[in-house]
Amino acid sequence: RHCTDVICCVIFIVVILGYIALGVVAWVHGDPRKVIYPTDSYGQFCGQKETLNENKTILFYFNILKCASPVVLINLQCPTTQLCVSKCPDRFATYIDVQASYRYRPEQWNYFRQFCKPGFNNPRKSVAQVLRDEDCPSMIIPSRPFLKRCFPDFSTKNGVLTVANQTTFKDGRGKTRNVTDLREAANGINNVLDARSVGMKIFEDYAISWYWILIGLFIAMMLSLLFLVLLRFTAGVLFWIFIFGVIGIIGYGIWHCYWEFDHLKGIPGSDLTVYDIGFQTDFKVYLQLRQTWLAFMIILCGVEVIIILMLIFLRNRIRIAIALLKEGSRAIGYIMSTLFYPIVTFILIAICISYWAVTAVFLATSGEPVYKVMANQTLCKYANLTCDPETFNTTNVTKLCPGAQCTFAFYGGESLYHKYIFIFQLANAFVFLWLVNFAIALGQCTLAGAFASYYWAYRKPADIPLWPLFSSFGRAIRYHTGSLAFGALILAIVQLIRVILEYLDHKLKGTQNSFTRFLLCCLKCCFWCLEKFLKFINRNAYIMIAIYGKNFCTSAREAFFLLMRNVVRVAVLDKVTDFLLFLGKILVAGGVGVLAFFFFTQRIPVFAQEVPALNYYWVPLLTVIIGSYLVAHGFFSVYAMCVDTLFLCFCEDLERNDGSTAKPYFMSASLHRILGKKKLSPKKA
Numbered sequence: 001r002h003c004t005d006v007i008c009c010v011i012f013i014v015v016i017l018g019y020i021a022l023g024v025v026a027w028v029h030g031d032p033r034k035v036i037y038p039t040d041s042y043g044q045f046c047g048q049k050e051t052l053n054e055n056k057t058i059l060f061y062f063n064i065l066k067c068a069s070p071v072v073l074i075n076l077q078c079p080t081t082q083l084c085v086s087k088c089p090d091r092f093a094t095y096i097d098v099q100a101s102y103r104y105r106p107e108q109w110n111y112f113r114q115f116c117k118p119g120f121n122n123p124r125k126s127v128a129q130v131l132r133d134e135d136c137p138s139m140i141i142p143s144r145p146f147l148k149r150c151f152p153d154f155s156t157k158n159g160v161l162t163v164a165n166q167t168t169f170k171d172g173r174g175k176t177r178n179v180t181d182l183r184e185a186a187n188g189i190n191n192v193l194d195a196r197s198v199g200m201k202i203f204e205d206y207a208i209s210w211y212w213i214l215i216g217l218f219i220a221m222m223l224s225l226l227f228l229v230l231l232r233f234t235a236g237v238l239f240w241i242f243i244f245g246v247i248g249i250i251g252y253g254i255w256h257c258y259w260e261f262d263h264l265k266g267i268p269g270s271d272l273t274v275y276d277i278g279f280q281t282d283f284k285v286y287l288q289l290r291q292t293w294l295a296f297m298i299i300l301c302g303v304e305v306i307i308i309l310m311l312i313f314l315r316n317r318i319r320i321a322i323a324l325l326k327e328g329s330r331a332i333g334y335i336m337s338t339l340f341y342p343i344v345t346f347i348l349i350a351i352c353i354s355y356w357a358v359t360a361v362f363l364a365t366s367g368e369p370v371y372k373v374m375a376n377q378t379l380c381k382y383a384n385l386t387c388d389p390e391t392f393n394t395t396n397v398t399k400l401c402p403g404a405q406c407t408f409a410f411y412g413g414e415s416l417y418h419k420y421i422f423i424f425q426l427a428n429a430f431v432f433l434w435l436v437n438f439a440i441a442l443g444q445c446t447l448a449g450a451f452a453s454y455y456w457a458y459r460k461p462a463d464i465p466l467w468p469l470f471s472s473f474g475r476a477i478r479y480h481t482g483s484l485a486f487g488a489l490i491l492a493i494v495q496l497i498r499v500i501l502e503y504l505d506h507k508l509k510g511t512q513n514s515f516t517r518f519l520l521c522c523l524k525c526c527f528w529c530l531e532k533f534l535k536f537i538n539r540n541a542y543i544m545i546a547i548y549g550k551n552f553c554t555s556a557r558e559a560f561f562l563l564m565r566n567v568v569r570v571a572v573l574d575k576v577t578d579f580l581l582f583l584g585k586i587l588v589a590g591g592v593g594v595l596a597f598f599f600f601t602q603r604i605p606v607f608a609q610e611v612p613a614l615n616y617y618w619v620p621l622l623t624v625i626i627g628s629y630l631v632a633h634g635f636f637s638v639y640a641m642c643v644d645t646l647f648l649c650f651c652e653d654l655e656r657n658d659g660s661t662a663k664p665y666f667m668s669a670s671l672h673r674i675l676g677k678k679k680l681s682p683k684k685a
Contacts (some may be wrong), residue, residue, distance in 0.1 A: 001479045004551040008489065009482030012438075019431045022424060023359045029417065030362025038084075038148050041407040042389070043369035046084035046148065052118075056084035059149045060115055062137040065171070081134045081374075081407065085115060088150035089140035092164070094172035095130060096138075099123050115140055131173070132402060138172030154179075201615040208612040209620040212599070213627070216620075220592045220628035224635040225339070227584045231639075232329035236322045238583065239576060243311065250304045257297035264290045317569050321576040323671050324650065328642040330668075331454045334461045337469045338450055338642070341443060342634040348439035356432035363424050366417070373397060374407045433495050437488035441542055445476045445484055447638060448645045449546035455649040456547075456666050472546065480545050483552040487538040494534060498527045539641075543648050559648065566651050577643050581636045589629040596624040 003009070037045035038059035047057030062081040093112055102109035102123045109123055116136035130136050142164040143150040152163050160167060163179050171177050206213075264270040270290045277285060286292045311318070332338060371389050373382045380401035387397070392406035449472025457463035465471060476484065505520050537556050540563060544555035563570050600617040602608045614620070650667055657663040665672060 001475060001549045003479050003482065004545070004549065005480075005482030005486045007482070008486040008552075012434075012481065012485035012489075015431060015434070019428075019435075022428065023355065023362075025417075026359050026362035026366060026424070029366040031365050032361050033365075039082075039369075040084045041082045041405070043371070044084065053084040056086050057148060058085050058088060058145045059083070060085040060088065060137075060143075061150065062134060063139075064141075064152065081117075081137075081405070083115065083117065085150070088143035088145050089115060090142055092139075092141055092166070092169055094139045094170045095136050096127055096172055096174075097170075099127065112136070112140065134405065139170060141169055202619050205614050205616055205619040206623075209600075209614060212612070213620050213623050216592055216596050216624035217627045217631055219595070220588055220624075220631045221635070223588045223591060224584070224632045227588065227632075228329055228332055228339075228635060228639055230329075231580065231584075232326045232333070235325040235329070235580060238580060239318075239322060242579065242583075243307075247304065247307060250300055250307070254297055254300045254304065257293045257300060260287075261290050261293040261297060264288070264293070314568070314572055317572045318576065320569065320650075320671065321573040323668075324573060324643055324646055325577065325580060327646055327668055327671065328451075328639055331451055331642055331646065332639060334454060334464060335450050335468055338447055338638050339635055341447060341469065342638060345439055345443040346634075348442070349436055352432055352435045352439065356428060359428050360425060363421055363428065366421060368418075371406050373401070374405050380404060429499065430492060430496050433492040434485075434488055437491045437495075438485055441484040441488050441538065442473075442476055444539055444641060445480060445542040445546050446473045447641045448472075448543040449475060451642045451645040452543070452547045452649055455646055455653075458664070458666060460668070475549075476546070479549060483545050483555070484542065486552040487541060487556075491531065491534050491538060494527060494531050498524070498531065501527065539644065540648060543645050546645075547649065547652070562648065562651050562655075565655075569647070569651070573643070573647055577640060581640060584636055585629055585632045588632040589625055592628040593621070593625040596621050 033045050033048060037047050039045060040053075040059065044051065044053055046053050046059050048054065060083050062083075064080070091111075093108065095112070098108050098112045113121060113123075113136070117134075120135045122135075125135070131138055142153045144153045145151075155162055155165075157165060161179050163169065167179050168176050169179065267288075270288060272289055273291050274286065274289065277289070371387050371392075373380070373385050373387050382397045382401055382404065387395075387406040389406045392398075397404050446469065450468040453465055453468045453472065454460065457465075501520060501524050505517075505524065508516060508520065537560060540559035541552055541556035544550065544559045545552065548555070548558075550558070598604050599607060600611060600614065600621055602611050650671065653666050657665050659665050659672075
């Protein structure tokens with residue numbers, strides 16, 4: 001063994017160090033509080049500890065009517081003053097009414113002024129000046145917090161939209177308005193609030209049923225192990241039962257088509273052709289024609305003949321595929337630790353996802369506060385221009401545009417770092433894809449090395465090396481990091497191009513240019529096929545790397561030509577393996593799902609008292625079913641890698657050895673019997 005693809009290994013290490021540096025720079029400049037906390041018009045965070053707003057966790061909008069929809073409120077800046085408050089308003093009130101009654105009802109003013117600018121306590125100031133300077137909101141309406149923002153407390157009463165059981169309100173400017181003026185905001189907000197209520201119930205269900213969900217997943221793990229063990233004895237039986245079942249069903253279909261064809265004989269109109277009646281929206285019309293059933297019968301006969309001929313001519317290759325499946329089950333039985341290696345891959349991928357997500361958040365929040373002029377007058381030429389809140393009052397903007405304010409708009413910047421934020425985000429995504437593909441490649445190469453050590457052991461299991469999985473992992477890291485990084489790099493480039501194409505397709509979805517949409521569709525299809533092909537090549541290249549220790553390009557080339565020389569065997573093995581593993585996943589997920597359904601619906605008398613009280617029984621049920629499928633997929637992915645590795649070793653064994661004493665076969669006796677070769681050379685003691 002020697003180090004392979006050293007240059008790529010060095011580049012990979014340098015990129016990882018650069019990725020760490022990018023994360024550090026993003027951490028220095030970024031501020032995730034911009035995502036966690038809402039920001040008021042002065043660029044201050046609501047609810048941030050050790051600040052004046054520590055106890056003011058909710059954002060309040062002076063005039064929510066200026067905001068088009070909740071999406072605008074959450075993602076963009078609404079063109080009205082925004083303040084941090086400790087709680088949302090719980091009553092209707094207008095500044096005009098409060099000012100008129102503050103002398104004999106001061107408690108109303110004390111309540112209202114908590115929604116005014118901090119420090120404002122001048123109820124004698126004229127209403128026009130207060131509204132112009134936006135010292136206080138013109139009105140407050142009953143609201144409730146959502147996403148740390150005050151939204152009107154909408155409800156429906158007898159099919160009528162209301163706020164606190166009222167259909168009208170005063171806008172504080174001398175007009176009485178209907179609640180339907182807020183309908184655009186209400187429609188979106190009610191759906192979100194309903195979703196929030198459902199979300200809370202789902203969370204409660206998880207909180208009281210997690211123990212039983214874990215038990216269900218443990219049962220799925222045991223069933224997956226049992227299925228893999230039983231494949232050694234039942235792989236052939238399951239496959240042939242399915243094949244003969246398909247032949248029988250098609251045979252019944254042929255008989256039924258003939259019966260319908262004969263039954264329609266002599267019935268008026270049944271001898272018409274499809275061409276005579278033309279196109280009909282009711283499909284039953286065609287079923288009244290003898291020609292239809294004759295066509296069905298011919299098609300089914302053709303399919304039946306093809307299947308039977310394939311079984312006749314490919315019977316030996318099917319037997320080899322089944323023998324390899326049984327051999328794979330035997331190999332896993334000797335190296336049980338391989339079944340738990342997917343946990344390592346999962347941890348590595350989870351680390352990559354976490355680092356990418358944190359870096360992306362810090363990059364997205366790396367900007368400095370940007371302030372813009374907000375003016376009530378639509379003709380103000382300074383409106384939406386950037387400004388400095390510290391020097392704004394010394395400029396002549398307030399004179400030319402009375403009531404104009406310098407308020408926080410968004411986070412951004414004009415420095416070199418801020419100009420290349422998008423490039424950094426792109427680099428973050430690319431390195432993330434590279435690292436994820438490397439983690440997958442490392443797992444495939446490690447498992448391939450362990451199973452190859454089983455196949456090339458002349459006396460099984462005596463000659464299997466000690467700790468084959470750990471030895472294979474050490475070889476992959478020590479000698480072949482560069483080769484694995486090279487294969488992962490190629491795949492990451494193609495995946496990044498696919499991501500860009502999906503982004504362009506999303507942006508151009510509304511365009512009327514048919515040629516552009518067609519071109520994008522073709523490119524997406526081509527790169528999807530290319531990615532699938534590269535995954536196939538990479539997988540087999542990693543197996544050859546694990547066996548012979550050559551570089552990536554050489555291993556990929558040798559694996560490709562070896563597979564092409566055995567292309568029929570590859571196709572048969574792939575389909576037989578896919579079918580049996582898919583059947584296993586369905587059996588595991590379906591079996592555990594049925595058991596979970598009877599349990600959570602209290603249909604098992606023994607455990608009826610143990611079932612937790614749930615809002616939605618389908619929450620833990622779906623979690624158990626999906627989780628069981630993923631658990632089975634994790635175990636069966638190891639099995640699929642085992643079968644692929646044994647197949648390549650089997651093909652190499654056939655090409656390099658002839659069964660003589662000098663070049664004995666390493667395959668098992670069952671595979672040797674199927675091939676019909678001369679007897680295996682006597683194994684040395």
